[in-house]
Amino acid sequence: MIPLTTTICQDDCQDNCPENNPKSERWQTELARAYRDPEALLSALKLTPEQIPGGISPENPFPLRVPRHYAARMQPGDPNDPLLLQVLSRQLEQTDQPGFLLDPVGDGPATASPGLLHKYQGRVLLITTGACPVHCRYCFRRHYPYSDSRPSNGDWSKAMEYIAADTSISEVILSGGDPLSLSNERLKAISDELAKIPHIRRLRLHTRMPIVLPERVDTGFRDWLSSLPWQTIVVTHCNHANEIDEQVSNTLAELKANGATLLNQAVLLKGINDNVAALVDLSEALFKSGTLPYYLHLLDHVVGAAHFEVEEPVALDLMNGIRRQLPGYLVPKLVREVAGKPHKIPISDPD
Numbered sequence: 001m002i003p004l005t006t007t008i009c010q011d012d013c014q015d016n017c018p019e020n021n022p023k024s025e026r027w028q029t030e031l032a033r034a035y036r037d038p039e040a041l042l043s044a045l046k047l048t049p050e051q052i053p054g055g056i057s058p059e060n061p062f063p064l065r066v067p068r069h070y071a072a073r074m075q076p077g078d079p080n081d082p083l084l085l086q087v088l089s090r091q092l093e094q095t096d097q098p099g100f101l102l103d104p105v106g107d108g109p110a111t112a113s114p115g116l117l118h119k120y121q122g123r124v125l126l127i128t129t130g131a132c133p134v135h136c137r138y139c140f141r142r143h144y145p146y147s148d149s150r151p152s153n154g155d156w157s158k159a160m161e162y163i164a165a166d167t168s169i170s171e172v173i174l175s176g177g178d179p180l181s182l183s184n185e186r187l188k189a190i191s192d193e194l195a196k197i198p199h200i201r202r203l204r205l206h207t208r209m210p211i212v213l214p215e216r217v218d219t220g221f222r223d224w225l226s227s228l229p230w231q232t233i234v235v236t237h238c239n240h241a242n243e244i245d246e247q248v249s250n251t252l253a254e255l256k257a258n259g260a261t262l263l264n265q266a267v268l269l270k271g272i273n274d275n276v277a278a279l280v281d282l283s284e285a286l287f288k289s290g291t292l293p294y295y296l297h298l299l300d301h302v303v304g305a306a307h308f309e310v311e312e313p314v315a316l317d318l319m320n321g322i323r324r325q326l327p328g329y330l331v332p333k334l335v336r337e338v339a340g341k342p343h344k345i346p347i348s349d350p351d
Helices: 026-032 038-044 157-165 184-194 219-227 246-257 276-288 312-325
Strands: 111-113 116-120 123-127 171-175 202-207 231-236 260-267 292-297 333-336
Touching: 111 157, 116 157, 123 157, 157 184, 171 184, 184 219, 219 246, 246 260, 276 292, 276 312, 312 333
Parallel strands: 123 171, 171 202, 202 231, 231 260, 260 292, 292 333
Antiparallel strands: 111 116, 116 123
């Protein structure tokens, strides 16, 4: 069995938990109701553990977390449902695979100060929280040492000093975990500090929340978004068209109406979206909801995710199939992130 030395913190959103906050909003209540027991999730879908390919892993150190709204989009009775297999903890995760690492994208060496990563020219990334509304089984930060790496007591002063001192930094990315796991007040506190730095021109949010828990985009969040002084980009994470129901589509429209440019980055996942029809449907569903397909990532080689890998030649064949069916603006860029490189690596057919 693989020793999982670090997992995403389960208590990083204490101020958002209804048990600790009697004034919690609907999204916080829904987050507290998320499935955490694999067998309970399967029971709701009229499935048994014996039906699951690869078997389930109830005691997995990277625990299950699935919002009920997201689970409601899964097909009851289907053990191969593409949404279910993204989030269900399975025994397959416990198989050792050569070349799969705890930090496959080099977050550790890129740490400039607690909670601040500086990998690429002109932009930095804040690890704002370790909390996520859903625990995707292929997550490249599933072993990230959040508790050891974030600023103590939420003090971002060192990160802000670093950004202020480097005038080449024009864009700040809020990531995590999921930055929308933070309360609106905590998001505003971060943006207020960033607003003091004159050379910032853009703010980017990397989030899966509008897809898995659209209730999060509440009035307070929309007001915060529309008040920001920069060009704002919301990069969603959606891998399959079945993830986009009417409420998700309406939520994406609300984000766009409040000034955000919407992009999506997906991950190419074996058994989930590794066919032309699924990828075409995803691009169409995203664009119908006002979101432009941006990146299609090859799997990051993180410990526990090897069973999701789609080999590069297969990925290239899929991209050629997509190009035959879609206009160029609906074809995402196929990329791989390589630790230490100055940018994402585009994957293309050899000349």
